[in-house]
Amino acid sequence: MQRIIIIAGPSGVGKTTVTDYLYKKYNIPRVITHTTRPMRTGEINGKSYYFETDDTFKKLHFFEHVKYGDYQYGSSREALEKAWRKNDLVTLIVETEGVASYLNKLGNKAYFLYLTVSDSKILKQRLIERGDDVQEIEKRINSQEYKRDLRLKPNLERFAHYIINDNLADTKEKLDKLITSLEK
Ligand SMILES: Nc1nc2c(ncn2[C@@H]2O[C@H](COP(=O)(O)OP(=O)(O)O)[C@@H](O)[C@H]2O)c(=O)[nH]1
Numbered sequence: 001m002q003r004i005i006i007i008a009g010p011s012g013v014g015k016t017t018v019t020d021y022l023y024k025k026y027n028i029p030r031v032i033t034h035t036t037r038p039m040r041t042g043e044i045n046g047k048s049y050y051f052e053t054d055d056t057f058k059k060l061h062f063f064e065h066v067k068y069g070d071y072q073y074g075s076s077r078e079a080l081e082k083a084w085r086k087n088d089l090v091t092l093i094v095e096t097e098g099v100a101s102y103l104n105k106l107g108n109k110a111y112f113l114y115l116t117v118s119d120s121k122i123l124k125q126r127l128i129e130r131g132d133d134v135q136e137i138e139k140r141i142n143s144q145e146y147k148r149d150l151r152l153k154p155n156l157e158r159f160a161h162y163i164i165n166d167n168l169a170d171t172k173e174k175l176d177k178l179i180t181s182l183e184k
């Protein structure tokens with residue numbers, strides 16, 4: 001059965017780290033989405049995202065799209081089908097409004113994984129260590145969307161499976177158990 005692990009959580013919580021681990025260890029591909037935000041050091045166009053301008057973004061056909069902070073983000077049905085052609089189990093990183101769209105449209109094909117940390121002060125530190133631009137970090141942390149995504153609304157909370165990503169080794173162990181259970 002085709003399934004998708006939808007991963008959400010605040011900036012710096014470890015969403016990319018988790019999808020990279022699942023790809024490297026289990027060959028689980030990630031659905032690549034589109035964004036107008038600037039590339040960070042080390043990011044590759046077509047791997048982290050398809051990086052777009054406002055003009056090219058407008059011309060795309062999206063399954064769902066949102067404004068997050070100062071930038072646009074969107075995902076397409078084609079990108080999902082492309083990932084599913086590679087593997088029955090795939091991952092996707094979206095913010096919480098995107099999660100709601102996917103849960104509505106895909107029902108029990110979607111497994112919702114929400115990542116948190118026990119102390120949100122760690123997040124800023126992780127963004128600094130990741131090498132993000134300091135001004136971008138301030139803008140992000142002060143955005144409405146960032147504050148909103150620190151917690152889940154009750155309508156999404158009941159669908160969420162939580163992993164507290166304080167310690168990466170513990171997180172990997174939990175992911176291993178999750179994959180075993182989803183592959184059954
Ligand atoms: N709804 C939706 N959200 C997306 C999409 N792509 C990325 N996001 C979300 O946009 C937010 C900002 O992403 P990004 O700028 O990469 O920041 P990061 O969370 O710090 O790595 C994150 O919460 C992502 O989950 C998309 O196609 N649709």
Ligand SMILES: Nc1ncnc2c1ncn2[C@@H]1O[C@H](COP(=O)(O)OP(=O)(O)O)[C@@H](O)[C@H]1O
Pocket residue numbers: 009010011012013014015016017018126127129130165166167168169171
């Ligand atoms: N459990 C962890 N402990 C310490 N650092 C972590 C942990 N998980 C991820 N990181 C680091 O924190 C930074 C943010 O992680 P990332 O996966 O890019 O977050 P997100 O995609 O959610 O914004 C990265 O530099 C990553 O290597």
